[in-house]
Amino acid sequence: MSKVVYIDAGHGKYTPGKRSPSGIMEEREWFFNDEVAKAFKKELESYKGVKVVRVDDVTGKRDVPLGERTGAANKAKADLYLSFHHNAYQSKWGNHGGTETFYHAGSATGKKLAQAVQDAAMKAYGLTDRGIKTANLHITRETSMPAVLLEGGFMDSNVDIKKLRDKKVLQEAGRLVAGAVAKFLGLSKGSGQKPVEPPKTDEKPTKKSNATIAKEVIAGKWGDGATRKKRLTDAGYNYNTIQSLVNKQLGSGSTSKPKPTPSKPKEVKVGSKVKIKSGAKNYSRTSTAIPAKWKNKNLTVQQVGKDDVLIKEVYSWVKKSDLVGGTSSASTNTSKPKPKTIKKGSKVTIKNSAKFYATGQSIPSKYKGKSFTVQQVGKNKYLLKELYSWVKKSDVQ
Ligand SMILES: [Zn+2]
Numbered sequence: 001m002s003k004v005v006y007i008d009a010g011h012g013k014y015t016p017g018k019r020s021p022s023g024i025m026e027e028r029e030w031f032f033n034d035e036v037a038k039a040f041k042k043e044l045e046s047y048k049g050v051k052v053v054r055v056d057d058v059t060g061k062r063d064v065p066l067g068e069r070t071g072a073a074n075k076a077k078a079d080l081y082l083s084f085h086h087n088a089y090q091s092k093w094g095n096h097g098g099t100e101t102f103y104h105a106g107s108a109t110g111k112k113l114a115q116a117v118q119d120a121a122m123k124a125y126g127l128t129d130r131g132i133k134t135a136n137l138h139i140t141r142e143t144s145m146p147a148v149l150l151e152g153g154f155m156d157s158n159v160d161i162k163k164l165r166d167k168k169v170l171q172e173a174g175r176l177v178a179g180a181v182a183k184f185l186g187l188s189k190g191s192g193q194k195p196v197e198p199p200k201t202d203e204k205p206t207k208k209s210n211a212t213i214a215k216e217v218i219a220g221k222w223g224d225g226a227t228r229k230k231r232l233t234d235a236g237y238n239y240n241t242i243q244s245l246v247n248k249q250l251g252s253g254s255t256s257k258p259k260p261t262p263s264k265p266k267e268v269k270v271g272s273k274v275k276i277k278s279g280a281k282n283y284s285r286t287s288t289a290i291p292a293k294w295k296n297k298n299l300t301v302q303q304v305g306k307d308d309v310l311i312k313e314v315y316s317w318v319k320k321s322d323l324v325g326g327t328s329s330a331s332t333n334t335s336k337p338k339p340k341t342i343k344k345g346s347k348v349t350i351k352n353s354a355k356f357y358a359t360g361q362s363i364p365s366k367y368k369g370k371s372f373t374v375q376q377v378g379k380n381k382y383l384l385k386e387l388y389s390w391v392k393k394s395d396v397q
Contacts, residue, residue, distance in 0.1 A: 002049045003080075003185050006073040007040060008056035008139075009033035010085040012063030020155035020164075021092050029155060030060045032086040032164050036152060039174025040084070040181075047187040048234070053078070070142040080113065080181065081147035083139045084174075086164060087154045097157035098128030102149040105134035109146040113184055117148050120180035124173035125163050127153050150177065188234050213237055214245035217388070218376070220359040224389040227361055246388060250375050268309055272301040273326035276311075280322035284308035290318070298326040321397065342396070346374045348382065354395035363391070 010033040011018045018029035025031075041052040053076070055069045073081050089096050101118040103110035114132040122129055130151075134140075140147045152173055153160035163169045182189075213222075213232070222228045232239045268274060276295045283290055284307065294314050303310035308317045342348055352368045358381040367387060376383035381390040 002051060003187065004076060004078045005044060005050060005052045005181065005185075006055050006069075006076065006078040006081045006145075007037055007052060008054065008064070008069055008083050009037040009058075009060070010056075010083065012057065013060035015063045017091070018088070019091075020088075020161060022161075027155065027161075027165075029086050029088075032152070032155065032170060033084045034058075034060060035167055035170035036084045036150075036174040036177070039171040040082070040178045041174075043175040043178035044181060044187075046190055047182045048190040050182070050185065050187055066138040067142070070139060073147075074142075074144045078143075078145050079185065081139065081143045081145055082117070082177070082181070083147070083149040085149060085151050087151040088156045089154055091156050093156055093158055095158055097154045097160040098130035099125050099153055100130035100151050101132045102135050102137055102140055102151070103132060104137075104140040104143075104147065107140075107146060110140065110148060113146045113181075114148045116180040116184050117150055117177050120176040121150055121152060121173050124169060124176045125153050125160075126169075127160055127163060189230075210237065210241055210245055211249075213242050214249055217242060217246050218249060218383070220390050223359050224357045224361045224387070225364070228388075243388065250383070250385070268301055268320060268323065269304060270301055273298050274301055274309070274311070274323040275299065275326045276318055277322050277324055280318065283316045284319040284322075285317040288316075290316075290322075342374055342377070342382065342393075344374055344377060347371050348374055348384070348396035350384075350391060351395050351397055354391065356392075358390035358392050363395075 009030060011030055013028055013030045015028075015030070020027040037054060041054065044050055044052050053072075055072050056064045070081075087100075099118065099121050101114040101121065103114035111132065118129075118132050137149055139149050152170070153164055155161060155164060208216075216222055217228065217232075222231050229239050232242055275297060276290060276299065278295045280290050280295065282288060284305075294311075299314065300312040301309045302312035305317065307321075308319045309323065310317050349371045350363065350368050354363050354368060356362055358378070372384040372386050374382045375385035378390065380394075381392050382396060383390050
């Protein structure tokens, strides 16, 4: 069930009176309200199953009549209505000030919502707590859903204006109030900026079988690590059950048919022809840079070490990882440039330069430089057993 929240940013840019005594255009009330409303909308929409509608004119040009606002919210059967404002006392500078939230007298839900909004706003503005109040306001009176009107602070207060001039405070107010509203509505956080499409949930989510979900997990549809855990839990699945099914499916190899290993990986041996990759930097046993003239040239292996070889023509040791096969005169060695074949069971190390899993989440740095077991080989990625996560081939060595 999706929730709909209607909001507005008070008045319009050109509404008479609604401004700080400074006379600055940007200190008209709408600008303060708009900043809070924008942050609120952005934050609340990072939760799942909620739509936020700005019922006022987002450009601030038109001061949408109040009846039009409440009429639209009622017609849409919105779940909540919030109106963001900033206050004025006598439109001249003074030392009054504070934050207050209005609700409609007699509305128990409105009162509860008002308190939640007030508490959140208090944290952001850090001004005097004027508490929650009832007043005969059009917005709270004419709406058929719980509705509140927040007065974040006074535009004509010497104290409050300092906070109001700080966009970070206004944005924080929007965010924290959104958090409070999300809690009020029982929403759970979405995946945020997700490169991975979350599994589609329609109005009435039909629960899939655990086995199906396990397959989706293996396919990377549920993301990685903590994100995956959260998503599965939010969707009503038992994380551990799914995870053990994943292990079983992977272990039995039912989903992963290891391709028959072609020929043995090419061994670099004495006499092999190799080329130094153009990306190679230093020799292996000294920190001397490899001159460009030696790169991409057919060279001969004179001696083979554990991780490096001595190149005859250069008379220097070069890392095996910096080599590709060259063309050989010897018939035994017409090699393809494949220094290493990684297959199921291989140990690979996640490069320090690796940033994201194949599914888009960032790889925690604690995993970098560590060795993991390949559980499944994809086209451009490996499933690493210990992480249950897909990592791009280019990010391992
Ligand atoms: Zn106002």
